[in-house]
Amino acid sequence: MGNSRRTLFALLATGACVxxxxxxxxAAEQAGAEEIQATDTQIAHAKPHTAEQLKAFNDVFMEExxxxxxxxxxxxxxxxxxxVNLSATGMACAMCHPMSADIHPHEFPxxxxxxxxxxxxxxxxxxxxxxxxxxxRIESDSDAMKxxxxxxxxxxxxxxxxxxxx
Amino acid sequence: xxxxxxxxxxxxxxxxxxxxxxxxxxKITRRIFIQxxxxxxxxxxxxxxxxxxxxxxxxxxxxxxxxxxxxxxxDTHLYPKTVNTRFVEKTVQAVKDVKAMSPAADxxxxxGDIAQLGDPxxxxxxxxxxxxxxxxxxxxxxxxxxxxxxxxxxxxxxxxPNWTFDHKGVRFIGLDTISRAPDYxxxxxxxxxxxxxxxxxxxxxxAGAWAGVGKDQLDWMAKTLSDWDKARPVIIxxxxxxxEYYPPWNFWVRDWRDVQEVLKPYANVTNxxxxxxxxxxxxxxxxxxxxxxxxxxxxxxxxxxxxxxTTPQIRTDPGNHYDGVGWNTLTFGAxxxxxxxxxxxxxxxxxxxxxADDGTADNVNQRVHPRIADNQWPY
Numbered sequence: 001m002g003n004s005r006r007t008l009f010a011l012l013a014t015g016a017c018v019x020x021x022x023x024x025x026x027a028a029e030q031a032g033a034e035e036i037q038a039t040d041t042q043i044a045h046a047k048p049h050t051a052e053q054l055k056a057f058n059d060v061f062m063e064e065x066x067x068x069x070x071x072x073x074x075x076x077x078x079x080x081x082x083x084v085n086l087s088a089t090g091m092a093c094a095m096c097h098p099m100s101a102d103i104h105p106h107e108f109p110x111x112x113x114x115x116x117x118x119x120x121x122x123x124x125x126x127x128x129x130x131x132x133x134x135x136x137r138i139e140s141d142s143d144a145m146k147x148x149x150x151x152x153x154x155x156x157x158x159x160x161x162x163x164x165x166x
Numbered sequence: 167x168x169x170x171x172x173x174x175x176x177x178x179x180x181x182x183x184x185x186x187x188x189x190x191x192x193k194i195t196r197r198i199f200i201q202x203x204x205x206x207x208x209x210x211x212x213x214x215x216x217x218x219x220x221x222x223x224x225x226x227x228x229x230x231x232x233x234x235x236x237x238x239x240x241d242t243h244l245y246p247k248t249v250n251t252r253f254v255e256k257t258v259q260a261v262k263d264v265k266a267m268s269p270a271a272d273x274x275x276x277x278g279d280i281a282q283l284g285d286p287x288x289x290x291x292x293x294x295x296x297x298x299x300x301x302x303x304x305x306x307x308x309x310x311x312x313x314x315x316x317x318x319x320x321x322x323x324x325x326x327p328n329w330t331f332d333h334k335g336v337r338f339i340g341l342d343t344i345s346r347a348p349d350y351x352x353x354x355x356x357x358x359x360x361x362x363x364x365x366x367x368x369x370x371x372x373a374g375a376w377a378g379v380g381k382d383q384l385d386w387m388a389k390t391l392s393d394w395d396k397a398r399p400v401i402i403x404x405x406x407x408x409x410e411y412y413p414p415w416n417f418w419v420r421d422w423r424d425v426q427e428v429l430k431p432y433a434n435v436t437n438x439x440x441x442x443x444x445x446x447x448x449x450x451x452x453x454x455x456x457x458x459x460x461x462x463x464x465x466x467x468x469x470x471x472x473x474x475x476t477t478p479q480i481r482t483d484p485g486n487h488y489d490g491v492g493w494n495t496l497t498f499g500a501x502x503x504x505x506x507x508x509x510x511x512x513x514x515x516x517x518x519x520x521x522a523d524d525g526t527a528d529n530v531n532q533r534v535h536p537r538i539a540d541n542q543w544p545y
Contacts, residue, residue: 062538065538066539066542069537069539073537089250090249090250090282091250091463094367094368095368095463096463096464096465096466097466098368098369098415098465099369099534099535099536100534101466101468101532101534102466102467102528104531106531106532107528114483114484114485127485131485132463132484132487155534155535156532156533156534157533157535158533158535159531159532159533159534160530160531165528
């Protein structure tokens with residue numbers, strides 16, 4: 001757990017209150033599973049957000065983007081830290097996708113010709129790891145996958161959502 | 167009109183004498199004619215006034231004194247053999263293919279980025295593979311060759327980074343567009359490896375606008391051309407394109423306007439460049455620019471700035487490491503025409519003829535942004 005996440009929990013706890021919505025809406029739908037452990041009597045958006053809260057939310061996201069950026073650009077230390085081997089050829093994701101161009105995360109899910117089936121972005125990430133990069137596939141819901149996905153979406157922000165496009 | 171297109175258009179208006187084109191003798195072949203019928207938008211507009219997007223082979227009158235051809239290989243990006251054998255295989259294959267040309271190529275131009283990280287082992291490996299070719303060879307450097315030891319090993323193996331020679335009525339010039347990066351390393355006390363790492367990351371934000379020709383080399387080029395008949399053909403080899411295509415990836419030289427000023431009096435100039443790893447064609451003033459293939463991997467087309475005169479390369483299947491890459495030949499025919507061929511392994515039609523196969527088609531819904539992690543300590 002990173003510092004920014006701990007800060008987020010503290011801020012959520014500070015701003016929390018018990019309300020009828022907390023009874024009506026399952027907590028799991030309000031926030032990530034980890035936060036629920038610490039905030040099972042709280043609801044999201046209970047009070048107007050403070051600048052610190054918003055910064056903390058953003059810090060959680062940008063930390064994932066940063067890790068994803070490093071993995072995407074072949075940073076060996078980050079890969080080792082996260083226990084992944086994304087490439088055995090010296091190739092990094094960014095070598096075919098500078099600035100994450102030509103990934104088109106906004107076009108998934110779609111029929112992916114190389115895979116020969118309906119595929120998600122995570123399926124395609126693993127295909128790229130295994131085929132061009134000759135690396136080891138990663139779990140679909142692993143930290144590394146989430147970080148890579150965060151970076152790709154962040155870097156493609158403002159793109160037009162266009163699922164299914166060839 | 168985007169800012170870039172406006173700048174290009176203004177530069178073209180200033181540089182192109184009335185009624186002049188990079189070449190006045192384009193021949194319509196069946197292949198071009200078929201292509202023309204399905205072209206749309208700006209490219210079709212250009213075609214009607216005599217400028218054609220590049221085809222599988224463009225065919226233009228060139229005024230060479232005798233028929234000849236030369237071959238281009240570049241962007242092999244060799245790692246040591248222990249790291250990556252695919253890049254080695256493809257470099258070996260390109261050399262074999264050039265050796266098999268009949269009639270033989272008069273010379274080979276290696277257009278830079280023989281190595282991936284400027285490692286002497288990588289540079290030696292490239293040199294060894296290219297030794298198999300016994301025809302004349304000339305070399306220009308790429309940024310991947312240079313920034314570990316600031317070009318020392320490269321120059322020892324391959325000589326001066328810029329040069330000129332005349333061949334059968336054509337003046338050839340090799341330019342160094344990579345060695346004049348602004349110093350981003352001293353103040354940050356970077357190791358040679360760190361300096362090289364930033365330079366080797368196309369979408370990095372630390373090395374900045376490193377590609378340039380430089381005042382000293384521009385003066386040299388002007389002097390080199392001063393005794394050359396302005397109507398006779400000039401071919402300029404450079405690693406980076408000599409116009410502004412996409413600066414964030416250094417798909418340009420930062421002093422491209424100055425380059426155009428020097429070349430302005432010359433009516434028949436062709437710039438042949440690497441670095442972009444893709445088929446490209448553009449014209450500004452009286453200069454045409456043609457982008458060559460890499461043997462290593464294809465870059466995607468930039469999210470914006472692809473010249474309207476470019477017919478994009480066909481989409482690549484990254485599952486096949488021989489796809490989307492290869493080498494080039496330029497043949498000067500007895501009839502005075504020149505054909506530029508994209509030799510993509512396994513492809514008979516390297517350029518797209520429909521939007522669904524076009525490597526730029528998805529740019530319409532895509533917005534991309536620079537990375538951040540290389541600007542944060544300790545990166």
